Amino acid sequence: MLFTRLVVSLGRDPGEAMKVVAYLVWLEKRSKDFRLVSKLLHWPDPSLNDLANEAILALNCIESDHFPYHVNIIGVLRLTQSVTQKCVTIRYLHENRVSIICAVTKIINDDEIFDDANELLRSIEEERMNNIVPRDDRTIFLTFSKGYPISEAEVRDYFSRRFGDIIEGIYMQEVNLTEQPLYARIVVRSNAINVIDVFLEGTGKVKFCINRKHVWARKYVGKSPSPSPSPSPGRLAFM
Incomplete structure (x- = not known):
């Protein structure tokens, strides 16, 4: 699953990765290319990481009440525009931020989509506890x-x-x-x-x-490591 790639292979924060996947699912629905997310699974890690960075930039934009840029930066969502075959701009995302936030939140709350994600999160938390x-x-x-x-x-x-x-x-x-x-x-x-x-x-x-x-x-009482033998006292040399 894409979430697993982002967390395990790319080492991204699980909470952040969940929002990225939900945003990409929203893009898939908007573009009507219903294989968009599945095709991303075949991307190499560097390209997938770059797309995730674009997604985070977009999410930060729609979560801000004020447009975070002085101008509409051209080409900032280059990979996003490539996979959707549409001219998705930062300005467009911010102008439609309310509906996009609602859609992304609804996707995150869809347990069926994130079943594997929830299982992975439990495993990560369990491993963290086991290390403690x-x-x-x-x-x-x-x-x-x-x-x-x-x-x-x-x-x-x-x-x-x-x-x-x-x-x-x-x-x-x-x-x-x-x-x-x-x-x-x-x-x-x-x-x-x-x-x-x-x-x-x-x-x-x-x-x-x-x-x-x-x-x-x-x-259970584990075996204590054997103490290292004390070095034999050597003869002192006087200069």
Whole structure:
């Protein structure tokens, strides 16, 4: 989607990118070229970025009560005029600012158009939160009983049914195909970190069952890095 290109590939602000896409959708409807936006997906990043800059310039203009230029700058919307095959000018946009703002706002509020955008925004926010809370602080350590194998799918199903979509990752002990994992680590999402305290009931360790097989859980404690050995004292040299 165009929104994803603007945010991920071009590194533009998500809120700004949403307004740019809505403005371009408005241009598509005005030009009656209903493949305008889809054709932009094939543009190289530099050209798409230049068009986005034109869109921001246009949006800043229509959001201003007063015309921001002393004269109608010729050629300032060169790419916009090229893709629409129409003479769209800064002066025209400002004179029709009220209707354009209403149309762009209506497009932004159209959830169907921005379904992917909303999902990407959630992912960006989640990644930001996950970067704030260290992974070790979001990890539960599980140990299993020997002779009673438990699969990753069983662990995921148990926690998902009880707490919902809280799991960022499950890391089972790496063993040979004929062996049974005896422990696993569950990393929860940052926005679900309170689940750890709820699940452990404020204690250091809890025992529970997954499909009638006993499991012990505790807060994960990461290994501290080994201290570097102190250098051996050398012989002092006197000059």
